[in-house]
Amino acid sequence: MFSILKKDNNSRARSGTLTTFSGRTVETPAYAIVGTHAEVRCLPAEKMKDARVQLIIANTYHLWQRLGKDIEKFQGLHAEMNTPDMVIMTDSGGFQVFSLGFGREHGVGKVGGIRNSSVGTERSPSPADRAALRSHPGESDVRRIPSSPGFREFPPDDFLIHNERNMRDKNLVRITEEGAYFMTDDGERFLGPKLSMEIQEKLGADIILAFDECTSPEHEYEYQKQALARTHRWAEECIAVKTRNDQMLYGIVQGGVFEDLRKESSRYIGNLPFDGFAIGGSFGEGKMREVIGWSVSGLPEEKPRHLLGIGKIENILDGVAEGIDTFDCVIPTREARHGGVWTREGRFDAKKSANKNSDAPIEKGCVCPTCAMGVTRGMLFDMFHSKDLRAGEYATMHNIFFFNTFMSEMRRAIQNGMFREFEKETRGKLKK
RNA sequence: GCGCAGGUGGCAGAGCGGUCAAUUGCAUUAGACUGUAAAUCUAACGCCUCUACGGCUACGGAGGUUCGAAUCCUCCCCUGCGCA
Numbered sequence: 001m002f003s004i005l006k007k008d009n010n011s012r013a014r015s016g017t018l019t020t021f022s023g024r025t026v027e028t029p030a031y032a033i034v035g036t037h038a039e040v041r042c043l044p045a046e047k048m049k050d051a052r053v054q055l056i057i058a059n060t061y062h063l064w065q066r067l068g069k070d071i072e073k074f075q076g077l078h079a080e081m082n083t084p085d086m087v088i089m090t091d092s093g094g095f096q097v098f099s100l101g102f103g104r105e106h107g108v109g110k111v112g113g114i115r116n117s118s119v120g121t122e123r124s125p126s127p128a129d130r131a132a133l134r135s136h137p138g139e140s141d142v143r144r145i146p147s148s149p150g151f152r153e154f155p156p157d158d159f160l161i162h163n164e165r166n167m168r169d170k171n172l173v174r175i176t177e178e179g180a181y182f183m184t185d186d187g188e189r190f191l192g193p194k195l196s197m198e199i200q201e202k203l204g205a206d207i208i209l210a211f212d213e214c215t216s217p218e219h220e221y222e223y224q225k226q227a228l229a230r231t232h233r234w235a236e237e238c239i240a241v242k243t244r245n246d247q248m249l250y251g252i253v254q255g256g257v258f259e260d261l262r263k264e265s266s267r268y269i270g271n272l273p274f275d276g277f278a279i280g281g282s283f284g285e286g287k288m289r290e291v292i293g294w295s296v297s298g299l300p301e302e303k304p305r306h307l308l309g310i311g312k313i314e315n316i317l318d319g320v321a322e323g324i325d326t327f328d329c330v331i332p333t334r335e336a337r338h339g340g341v342w343t344r345e346g347r348f349d350a351k352k353s354a355n356k357n358s359d360a361p362i363e364k365g366c367v368c369p370t371c372a373m374g375v376t377r378g379m380l381f382d383m384f385h386s387k388d389l390r391a392g393e394y395a396t397m398h399n400i401f402f403f404n405t406f407m408s409e410m411r412r413a414i415q416n417g418m419f420r421e422f423e424k425e426t427r428g429k430l431k432k
Numbered sequence: 433g434c435g436c437a438g439g440u441g442g443c444a445g446a447g448c449g450g451u452c453a454a455u456u457g458c459a460u461u462a463g464a465c466u467g468u469a470a471a472u473c474u475a476a477c478g479c480c481u482c483u484a485c486g487g488c489u490a491c492g493g494a495g496g497u498u499c500g501a502a503u504c505c506u507c508c509c510c511u512g513c514g515c516a
Contacts, residue, residue: 032467034467034468036467036468037468041468041470041471042471057467059467059468062468062469089467091467092467094467095467095468096467096469098467099467099468099469100469103469104469109464109465109466110466110467111466172469209467212467214467252467278467280467281467283466288466306467307467308466308467309466309467310466310467311466312466315466327466327467328466328467329466329467330465330466330467330468330470331465331466333468334465334466334468334470334471334472335465336471337470337471337472338464338465338470338471338472338473339471340465349463352461352462353460353461384471385459387471389471391471392471393471395471396471
């Protein structure tokens, strides 16, 4: 049951209470902390409450892969995670269709406009690439110019061709009309709407998601359209196949950055008997708010809406302003492990030498367990640089607490009719 | 004193006549991270610069051999281990 307590007058923002069919409750807008393998990285289960976690999202694909046959013995996420009171959702595996597939091939993240350098899209060959090329004997081997001064090696002109092929080889997913084949160490494994539902019912989350095809920001219109048709068909299949009635099933709106596709998807998915809705896929960095608006346009007001994989504080504001109720993102947890610490003034990198010997608190006035212990920026710096695992734990605790506290302040602002002011103030501080 | 093994860029440690300003790792610096292939990845890392497939100076020191030396030879200095 979803009850909206207050709607904002100047935007589509709303604040309410989501009570799942299983009787657990989340105050919205809320942020789901990512616990892919049924655990939040660097945050012990018993500290979830201290971090003010009320919502967790785990992952069907990864748990399915990790558990194998043990999935039959799985006691359910609440028992396994020892979080009986928290609302847990599971992603369907639809994101892995992208992240292990075109995400790798295109070398991009889902938001778009970001080239993920870790996937090797640099135009100049890295030493590893060069070595790989050298090990490929034949006409494309490195050419030598035996003139002065000494021999010098040139990158071959056809490097890009090799690069393209290498990128394609990175794609581990084969998509069919029925679902997706994932290349794993044990060969290809098929995951489609039906199996995703079965697994999610075994995992036992409060909220489960329809199996969709998350597309790449680099996919052009025609592909997005075809993928959308699949996602819509799979959505209906998920509804048809579902058996448990103590889990809420959310449908997923797709359509890339195209207005007509997003609106069509919103209408189509919004008219299906889902218990809530999620918005997935790519948004384009600068277009996010607009795309969310299109995606929400066809959804019923009275049902909860989740924005998948987003995000940063500024994006949360976009989402809430467009009527989103819940979010999830790896940013608080992943960035914490990488040294990224969030504060009201924006993010800073604890590994930077500017923090060396700093007695400054991580965030002035913060009452999270990490800050309450008196951990300073200088201490975090030292721990990160000495590879002390507590660095990641302290930062993770702080970040999760920060995002959850931010959400609760935003809820209060909406309930007090002050969302616009809250948004303005938050954005102002972030700009500095 | 004798014997052996060594002295390479901030450190460790490859290279052993030309594709070597020198593999790699660490450290450092910068950047990234948006339904977690991620406690990860990428880049830079002698100096100068017109940022180049450029110039200069470099593999303990000084000489030498060679068209060409971090790589070979001679002497010197230093370090470790063993024997006195």
